[in-house]
Ligand SMILES: [Fe+2]
């Protein structure tokens with residue numbers, strides 16, 4: 001069992017087309033980056049076309065997932081393109097006169 | 102997200118539709134239940150792979166053989182994706198296979214039966230794929246995010262399998278002989294009660310099981326079964342066949358279906374003691390597992406070397 005556990009988990013990123021950024025689509029377990037790439041191709045890029053597959057050893061990924069902190073942007077009034085009072089009546093914006101700014 | 106919750110708060114959170122990720126703290130019982138359900142499906146995908154692969158040599162044309170190769174690859178991919186989610190919460194692929202071989206894991210009732218002919222197989226696929234689709238549509242609403250992500254990916258390919266099954270039935274129906282059409286009808290008669298049973302016994306108003314309360318499962322067996330009927334009944338008749346169940350009827354007022362109860366005693370017996378193909382699959386998986394051991398050993402030794410090389 002300890003032998004098996006040496007297999008590393010790699011996060012898989014797939015870039016669908018060149019005009020898009022790669023997206024994390026899942027993970028594979030493999031003994032080396034080369035085999036991880038082969039596994040990733042087999043599982044995540046077999047059926048759908050893409051231009052690039054990447055693998056990153058999970059251990060090498062740094063994570064920030066504080067949702068309160070990361071979800072804070074909406075609360076910053078200065079990041080909204082309109083004044084607060086307008087946000088209070090969003091119904092009006094459903095019509096055709098969409099704000100150009 | 103669930104970091105500061107007590108166990109009680111966690112359960113209230115998931116009961117109210119809260120979502121949980123693999124890295125979130127979660128009670129052992131919840132984790133065990135998630136792993137149980139995901140690994141159960143993983144095993145089904147492994148058997149599904151073998152089942153599809155077995156029809157590659159037997160399929161009637163090169164293009165069907167290629168389609169079946171693609172399907173077998175998909176099923177293995179599904180197994181892989183689910184197993185990765187299981188491993189992240191402590192259940193390994195080796196454990197899933199070894200526990201099955203040791204008789205500690207049960208297979209779905211449908212995997213205890215086989216198909217003797219191609220015409221029967223295509224019907225079996227049609228029934229099983231429609232069943233899997235309604236089940237996934239329900240499970241994907243669940244509380245455990247890695248399972249939801251896995252199901253989203255699986256569902257895309259499952260719709261290919263569904264369309265393939267419909268196409269195969271249509272093709273044989275249109276171009277086949279009367280005898281072939283008759284085998285299709287007989288296969289529908291054989292597989293219909295098995296599929297009704299596939300969704301599990303009715304709850305009969307019993308209090309919801311843990312998986313349901315914690316929203317790992319989202320609908321009762323009865324509700325998923327009826328979702329399947331909603332899909333399969335019009336499909337079978339559009340293909341020109343009949344479901345021979347004298348009690349099969351939809352109450353237009355309540356929207357509920359009535360149907361002939363499967364023989365639950367027999368279902369239990371098949372799941373616990375096996376059906377016509379149980380021993381066959383177990384032996385096949387045992388053999389595959391043994392014959393590929395050397396590959397795993399090479400990989401293990403290689404990865405041990407890699408780890409030593411980087412000083413891990
Ligand atoms: Fe599958």
Ligand SMILES: [Fe+2]
Pocket residue numbers: 149176230258259262
């Ligand atoms: Fe499938």
